[in-house]
Amino acid sequence: MSCQFKMKSENLEAVNYYVGIDVGTASVRAALVDQFGTVVAYADQPIQIWAPHPDHYEQSSDDIWAACCAVTKKVIHGINISQIRGLGFDATCSLVVLDSHFRPLAVNTEGECNRNIIMWMDHRAADQVTRINGTNHNVLRFVGGAMSVEMQPPKLLWLKENLRKSCWEKAGTSLYLPDFLSWKTTGATARSLCTLVCKWTYSSEKGWDDSFWKLIGLEDLMANNYTKIGNEVLTPGVPVGNGLTAEAARDLGLSKGIPVAASLIDAHAGGIGMIGANVNGYNLPCKNQPITSRIAVICGTSSCHMGISKIPVFVPGVWGPYYSAMVPGLWLNEGGQSATGKLIDHVVQGHTAFPELQTKSAASAQSIYTYLNGHLDLIRKSLPVGFLTVDLHVWPDFHGNRSPLADVTLKGMVVGLTLSQGLDDLALIYLATIQAIALGTRHIVETMQGAGHSVNTLFMCGGLSKNPLFVQMHADITGMPVVLAQEVESVVVGAAILGACASKDFASLQDAMEKMGRVGRIVLPNHKDKRFYDKKYEVFLKLVEHQRQYKAIMQSFGFHMLLIRDAIWQWNDKGTDITFLPCPPPKLQMGISGISLRIMKAIWKRRHCINHLAFFKAKTISSRYQERSLWSGESFC
Template identity: 40%
Template sequence: MTPLLVAVDVGTTSARAGVLTRDGAVLARAEAPIEIRREGAERAEHKSENIWASVCRAVAEAIAKAGADTETIVGIAFDATCSLVVRAKDGAPLAVGSDGDPDWDTIVWLDHRALAEAEEARATGHRVLDFAGGALSPEMEIPKLMWLKRNLPKTWQRAGYMFDLADFLSWKACGSLERSQSTLTSKWSFLAHEAEGWPADFLTAMGLEDLRERASLPRHASPIGHPLGTLTAKAARELGLPKTVIVGTGMVDAHAGALGVLGAFANQPETIDRHLGLIAGTSSAVTALATEPRPAPGVWGPYFGAVLPGIWLSEGGQSASGAALDHIIRVHSSGAAPTPLMHAEIINRITQLRSQCDDLAPRLHVLPDFHGNRSPFANPKALGVISGMSLDASFDGLCKLYWRGAVAIALGVRQILETLNARGYAIDTLHVTGGHTRNPLLMELYADATGCTVHELPDADAMLLGTAMAAATGAGLYPSLADAATAMRHASVTREPDRSRRALYDRDYAVFLKMHAHRAEIEAML
C-alpha cells in the first residue's frame, strides 16, 4: 500500500491538518478553531489542551475526507506559531495570565507584554544578537521568559517544562523532550553552529540561569525531520492513528513555509541564495537561505539549520500586507467589509482605470506599516503613512488608494531583498505562496516592482507541504530532508517582470525610501 503522511499546521486561531502522499500531493485538508484570549492590545493567551484537541479534530476530519486507511499512515509532523507553553513538573498546565487560571498556559506569539525585556536584551550588545537581526523581538521566547520569571514567580517555581508550541505538540504526540533546531535557534537564542549551543553568560545576564532546568531543555537541538519516536498509546487514540506512526521533528510555521517553497533547491546549495521565499497573506514572511551566515539589519537570523541541515536562514517580513489592504477598504468612506468579493470588485475597477491611464495616481504614495515595520527597520512602533490624499471619497478614489497600497507592499519586498543582496545574497527569483496568489495586482507587482522572476504556487499549501517533508524524513521514506524536499516539490507558474514599467517603479521606490527617511526624522522629534 502507498504510504501516507499527516502534516499539522497550527496558526493563531486554528489548527489545520493535511493528508499527503509521499510525492507531496495533498489528498485532503481540514481545520478546527482554537481559542484565544486577548487582554488589551499587548496580551494574548491560548489553552494548550484546547490546541491539542483542535489538532486531533482536524486530523480526524482530514483522514475522513481523504478516505484514507489509517494503517497506511506512516509519519506525522507539526509546525506552529512561536507561542510559549508552560507546564508544571507533573505536566499539568500552569497559568501565564494575571487571573491565575492554569488552563490559559500559553503566551501567544503576537503577545507584546515583554517589550521592556526585549529592549533590555538589545541593550546588552551580546553576540547572540548577531544571530537575531541585531535585536530580540518581544515575540521571541527569551523576553517572554524574562517577563514570566519576574511577574509570575510562582508559575516559574512550579515549572518543569516549557515549550515552543511545535515542540509541545511533538511531546504530546510521542513524549519526546527533544527540541527542534528551528524553534531553539530562532526563538530561544540557541547557537546551533557552536559546540556549546546554550549561551550561558547571556542567559545569566537575563536572569535566566535556571532556564534549562525549569524548561527541561536538552543540551542539543534536533534537526528537522529527525525521528522522535512513535505515537504514545494515548496520543494514537486521540489522533485516530496507529501507534506505529513516527513523529518527525517539526518547526516554526514560517520555517515550514520556507521549506515548502525553497526546499526544492536543497540539493543546489551553490545557487540557493538566488531564491527568496514569500509566504504572503495577512502578513508576509520573507525567507532566504545561504551556505554561510549573512547577517542583515532588520532581518531575523541568520539561524543555522533552522530549515535545512547545514544551511543558514535569514527571515524578514511585513507585519501587515494583506491586512494593510483590508484596512484601506475598511476605513475608506466608499469601502465596506474587506470580503473576497469586495477585493475582486476593486481589482476589476483598477484594471479598467489602468487601461485608460497606465500611471495611476502618481502623486499618491503609501507606507503600509500600519502594524509596525518588521524589516528592514525592526521597528514594532512604526506607523503607516499616506501622502497625497485629496477630498475624493468616491469608489474610484478607494481604488486608487488600494492600488498605491499594493504598490507599496511590493516595494517593501524589494527593500527587503535589496537589504539581503547588499549582504551577499544574489536574489533574482521570488517563490510566492499564500493568499496573495489570489490577488492578480500583487502578483503582477511582485514581478514588475522588484524586477525578479516570480514562481507562483497557487495550489500549494507551503506550511503543510514543508511539514509533510519533515514527516516523510522522520518516517524514513527518504534518506534525508533535502531528498524529501526535492522529491515532494510542487509545480509553479512562472511570471517574468515587465521591463517597460521599471522606470515607473524606480520613481515610486525613490519616493518610498524618502518617506521612510522623513518618518524617521519626525519620530525622532517626538
C-alpha cells in the same frame, strides 16, 4: 470547519501518505499528502484568540490540540491508515507555558489557565526587549543586531517581572508551539533546532550561552541543564521519541508508533514545501543555479523572507544566520514583516466604503479582494494598474518593523489622502497598501543582497499568494519572477514533507523537498514599469526617514523630563526610600532613549549619593503615549 477531498493519486493501493498539520495564527490546517507531493485531502478549523489588553494576544494549547485532532480525523477519513507513514507539524512562533505536571499555566493577569500561550504577534515585552538589546551581547549578532519583541527571551522576562508568583515560579516548561505539538504526540520533550536557534538564541554549534541568560536576569532558566527550555535538540525531520503514543493515536485517529518528525516554525515549513522544487523545463534565472539563488516568501497574516547560503551571512536587521535551521547543511537568514495580510484586512475593513464593498462583492458572488482587483481594472483605464497610486504612498509598519530596520516603535504612514470616501478611494488605498508591502519585500531583499546573498527568484506561498494583484506587485516591484507552488497550501505540504523524512521513505530532507515540492504558475515582472516603481521605492525610503525626523522633533519637547520628575515625586509621596547614585544604573539606561538618558543623568547630578540603590521606577511614554516601566535591578554605576 472546511474539508476538501481531491483523491488525485491514480493507484491508491500503491501510494504512501503523510499527514501534515499546520497551526497558523487563526486556524489549524491538516493535509493528507502522497509521496508525489499531491494534497489528497485538506481540512481547516478556526482557533480562538484573546486580546485582553493592547498588544496582548493569547491562545489556548487545549483549544489548538482539539482542532488538530478534528482536522486530522477529517483528512484521513476513508483512508487505510496503514498507508500513513509519517506525521509532521509546523506552528507559529508562540510561547506555550506549562506547569511541572505539564498542565496549562496562565500567562495573563486574569489567572485564566486556559489562556496559556503568548502569541507570536504579542508585543507586551517592548520594554524588556529594549533592555536586552541595550546589553549588546554577542548573541544579538545572530538576530540582525537587535532582538525582536516577538522572540522568546523578552517574553520570558516579562513573565518573570509581571507574573512571578502566579506563573514564573510555577512553570515547569516553556516551549514553542511546534515543540508542544511534538511533545503532545510523543511524550518526548526534545526541541527542534529550528525553534531554538531562530527565536531563543540557541547556537547549533555551542548550545546555550550562560552569560546571556545571566546578563538579562534569567539565570534561573539555567537550572538542571536548561531543562525548562530544552536540553535535547533535534534537526527538523528527525523522528521524535518512539513515535505516536497510544493516547495521541486515539485522539488523532492514527496508528500508534507512526513516526513524528521534529517540527518547524510555520514559515520555515513553507520554505521546505517549495524552495527545493525542481525547476527543470522552466525559463527561470535560478535554473542551473544552486538553491541559494532562491528566496522563499511566506505571506499570510505576516510575511517571512527565507534566504539560504552555504556560508554564514550577517545581515543588519535580518535574523540569522542560523545553521541547519531550515535546510540541513545550509545557513538561513530570515527577514520579515509583522503585519501584511492583517494590515490589508485592517485598511480595507476600516474604510467607510467597506459596507458597500461587502454588498457589491456578495451580489457578484466574489470575495471582497477579487471584487477590488476587478474594480481597479475598471478605473485604471489605459494606465497600468500600479500607476493609479502616483500620488498615494503608504509606509506599512502599522505593527512595527521586523526587517530590515528592526524597530518596533515605527508606525504606519499614509501620504496623499483626500476627502473621498467612495469605493474608488477604498480600491486605491488597498492597492497602495499592497504596493507598500511589496516595497518592504524589496527593502529586505536588497539589504540581504547587499550583505552577500545572491538572489534572483522569489518562491511565494501562503494565503496572500492566492491574490493575483499581490503576486504581480511583488514581481514588478522587486523585478524578479515569482514562482507559485502547484499546491497552494505549501506550508502544510512542508509539514507533510517532514513526516515523509521521518518515515525514512526518502534519502534525506532535501530529497523529499525536490520530489514533493512542485512548481505551479510563474508570474513575470513587467520590466517596462521599472522606472515608476524605482520612484515609488525612493518615496518609500523617504517616508521612514521623515518619520524618524518627526519623532526627534517631538522628543525635543522635553516631555520625558516632566514624566521622570513626576515619577520621582510620586514615589517620595508614598514614603518610599528613594535615593540616587551619581548616574543612572546601566540596566536602567538600557531602556531610555538618548534624549531621555541625558535628562535622567542631569536629574541624578542634583541628588545626593549613597552606596546602594534600593529601587527606582520611572515612567516614560511610547510614541503612542502608552506607559512603559523601566527597571534598574540592583546594578551600580
